[in-house]
Amino acid sequence: MPANQLLGERQPLLTDMTSSDKSNDGVTSAVERQSTSDSSIDPIQSNGGFGEIISNGGYVEGDVENLKAPADSDEDLPADLLAIPKIVRDTVPLEDDPNTPVVTFRYFVLAVIFILPGAFIDTMNSYRTTSAAYSIFFVQIASHWAGKWLAKVLPHKEISVFGRYKFNLNPGPWSIKETALVTITASSGATGSLGTSGISLAEIYYGEKVHPAVAIFYMWAIVFTGYAFAALARNMLLFDPQFIWPQALMQTNLLQSQAKSDGDSKVASKQMKVFFCALLGLTVWQFFPEFIFPFVSSLAFLCWVAPHNATANFIGSGLGGMGFLNLTLDWSNITSQIMIYPYFIQVIQFVAFVFGAWILIPAAKWGNLSGFKHGLMSNGLFTSAGDKYPASKLLTPQLTLNETAYAEFGPVHIGAQRAWNNFFDYAAYVSGIVWLVVFGHKQLTDSIKKLRNTYKVAKLEGNNSKKSSINAQYTDRLNVMQTNYEQVPLWWYFALFVATFVILITIFATGHLFIPWWAYIVALGFGLLIVTPLCWLYALTNFQLAIGSFNELLYGYMVQNIAARHPAGATTYGAIAGDVFYRAQYMLQDQKIGHYMQLPPKVVFFSQLFGELLGVPINYAAMRWILNTKMDYLNGSKVDHLHQWTGQSIASYHTNAVQYVILGPKRTFAQYPILQYGFLLGAAVPIILGLLHKFSHKTRVGKLRFDLWNTTVFFSSMSTFYGNVSTGYLSKFIGGTVTMFWAYRYKHDLWRRYNYILAAALDTGYNLSLLLIFLFFSAGKTVVMPNWWGNNADSVERCFAL
Template structure:
């Protein structure tokens, strides 16, 4: 056996996940050409850590060349994922149910509560991953190994089936991700009762919230066979979570490397938790370092150009992880090309369009350059409640008195790109993604044909969607039963019956026929949006598109009796959650794919999570309306300035724009007349770029994804422009330089660092909330680093 063969067998901890990659020595001299890029060797002696890295990489690459099943996987997948499976490990156990309840119930409470408050502590899935690991081992040590029989049945279970299983760990986390989250259906429920005095019955509200989630999960079936088994779709967020699972799994063995990784993880978690007290509370000056303001603190132009909190953010840096990491681990997770596109979108937005609007007469500056509120012609905020009739239609007399509703200038172009990104996503996948998607569809159809034509072949029958993919992960998954299509159909039927019954009885403010439009449009978006998310980790949001579509529909003769301001939020909840939830379901199923979890158990855990979480969501909604309702509507002033319901105000504003006023009136104004043209712009640019890509392939125009670029232009709202420059610097270091020059270090620590930073940030937010905001609000005393006029020290910004 060759030395490489020995290394391969000794170091299966990386490819097979068994042990630490044996921290031995290299006894055979290798030339620098045989060492992977990023491993520097100098002199006769090599540090032990680099010896291990070299041996592991050589072993993996050698086995990849020998085994086509491994070679078929992307590099980062085959070097980060365990490629061995133990199908005997327990999955759905008594411990699973106990821990699911423990983590879902408080998580759903905190997540839903956050949507009513000005600031909140996000319930992190990384916290669940960390805490569940130790809680599972605690139950495995303490629970008695009793076998329980269910009376009058043949069913039974063990309280403690043995050592804590990594598969139990994964399933509890997936359940928490499914159930411990907010529900889009809360908005129309709260708006109807608090703003318009129409209470939706509790049973209707609860089943409405369940239905929109279940339909979204059912819609995952539309994209599952295209995007889940294909190894080229890595789903970066799923890969990051899997990396943390793999590290926990190896700590349960004798892996010294895994223990070292966990030490690094907890050290960085603690460091981030402590650091965030500075920008978030003690030293907010560090949240936005406006260098131009330091040079000219009393110059209005320099202040506006340099400020990241009310200005352009030019030459502005941030040391606040929430500002740097503006999309959830994006700089340590999202591919480099995606981050470059998003930074260019930010730069064009803030460094080109904003100064053009402020000093170049692009739009109307008096209507709020960096605001998403509605304004009257004189620049003051529009009194929307005064232009409604008792039946919630437009009061023409009052509207003539107050005049048209104007949007802030930045909000106008943000809305333009918000509309354009949707057709751009569809035509982009129809051009640049056509070859791969069509190839996957052919594999699906051929696998079904093979399964039907060979009924006696047990292998062909059992492989399901994995039949035409011969990488190691798909081969492993073939041993497990696939999720039947009728499960998704049944889930859809249940959700559909709930919705159509509630609408037909007049509980949900929208006409029945719009439900079919909502579900049809969502079905169109599922594949292109999930495809984009699977390759780029960029989640394209529909924004106000759904509300716009609803506005057009109810301002026709067929919908003229359904112009209630809550209608757009009902429609948006149905159409939006249908594909949002589909994405999240696919992402968590990809985790199950990476971790070799039986697909049916993953499906069960996701549905079980919603059954636990959605009732908690509604209970939170009910409690907030009963105890904080006057604060949300502005009848009373919250002394803590927390219960402001800003997201609800935005939903109400869109209800006024699209349902009451109507898109036709809204777009009749000169400054908003170009908005409908955005759909044509978004639809035609990808085909044009595709033609240029075919003519000039070396330019890599396939990386110039305009739907992501448009999404970057559309997502910048308000006047916070700090952090983006820091983000692109950090992204260059992590996702370009380290990935290409020091891949061995990158593959071991990049995703762990991302998880540690996210978990530490969220832990810090929770601590600040508990210590300084949950009861009596405790403000940080004003000092040089927390100036009362400007924490950036841009004192002339408002001039």
């Protein structure tokens, strides 16, 4: 995400999450832009076929034709509008008033109010098995109404600051641009932090606490490093209108609905009514799966038929089994992914789930896929006999491998599902880069050419203008309007990087955290390599590639010949290398909102730094509260009957720490040699599909679209599925089919008006409910729901033989 939410990191504020892999905070993906030679084929108008089905239900990156609803003629549009994809034209404002107030006293008040709970909730979510992230749409809605209220009650009075600077408490009516800026600020600060993962791991498993000042400055610095690295991809991915950034588009859609509602638009007013009805309904409902009636969180039909049959229970259970034909009525297991991700992405994800849960799991349990039958769906470590491995005994006080203990307890084993999670994780990382080279090289080449031409223009002009020469090669209306504002100079990003570099190199060189200083330099180097291609992938489909496990493996190789190595080092290294990409990606996404809403770029940049300065201390405070109150669940001393407070992401990090740091990759791959072939698979399959795509007739063999068979999505989905919470996947696929295929294709006007509004409302309702449950039942005295038929003490699913 909780950064997945991957993933520990900031959860895509609409969540990115697969149900349980919060250790890497999200996933990512890519699709190829349809070639010019194929542009005459409109899949919206063609018949049948898997390729048509999946491309109709969602937009294909860069393909203006596929972004259309059933066709209206665009022949009469001016060129500056035609350059913008239709899905963007239908959503964003195409007029601008540069004199609209943006940075106001009201903005600062509301930014602080909405950042604090979000930073706490998203951090809390990262220790749960499933959740939906703190909804940024709640911030959009609530801050807009609060802003209008402040505009009515605050006096129109000028205040002097230091006798020199003045500002007006209430400069006039509340503007939608102020709402957008509050939203962007909260999007930066009201999130979780990858930095909490390594700190938590060290305390939960090794009893080692990090000094609060070190922790907070470390968490600030890794985020701001990612913000600085955004400069590497910004000029290529931010201004080109073909990079639509789906979540930014959705947030803009909601902002525009609010603006129109202020103007008494009947449609917008109806949209707001739908939003609040859905929000309140989901808020009330979510009390049932989360607290009152957890039975509905996992509807295991096979368990109802045979509640005491072990085989039927395992096949049907969604909380510890395969989840076959299992449905859920818990929004945290579904989330607004079903309303955001293009349908072909959802098809690939569901195919990966079926392959992993309904084919590989039974093959491992009852077949010959795996010789190790223990811990099938666990993130833990085991001895050869299937007992929990005493990993803490593998370390000496000097942080070296205890060879005597290792000889006593024997090789470390992992469950079969964990093994193929690792295998496909390696494949996904390589596939993400190879897929970009194979399918995206033309678009990247075009972007690079435009960028070079831009710098040539700037050089010829003598760089005298502070206005947006960076937009010079893009003549669409959005970029033309952006020339009214000064762009953020490159040296701002460079200064931010220098500041973070000094902080982190000091922390690591003085031994206050868990990695050597030179490993930090290597993390930056890999960030330079991956930030542009992986941000390119996210800008197209909103599907984020989880890269944590690969980074931890790389760190294991780096330190395997060093005698003393701290187990939390891999997670710390992964947080740095991960945030170089994750935070760059989120910064650019929010800057795209600023681009769509015509906010001054310098103001957006400031708001992002301001949000994170407020958010990180709250992240740390939330982490401390969780470690102080939930430690028994997190370390396994007690079992949470809902399988929620499991600290699954931290357990996953710990498993990686033992494999890659304590034992080292050499011992790990000697135990599991097949894992290394994941890299080969990730490199080979995109090339094969690329060849099929190139030599088939207009990317089709029969009705198959090889450019949509995205291996990065498939491999990443295989790497992030965990069988202990397998409910939700079938429900998500059904929901996605309704929203992103049927409604998008056959009820497009209805979809355009209400899809993003409903997505925002449902995520907002979920998080409001979670906050209320925390306040009512956990903040003071803990209140436990009594056991009854719908909250059975032995099994809330009523799978009694599991």
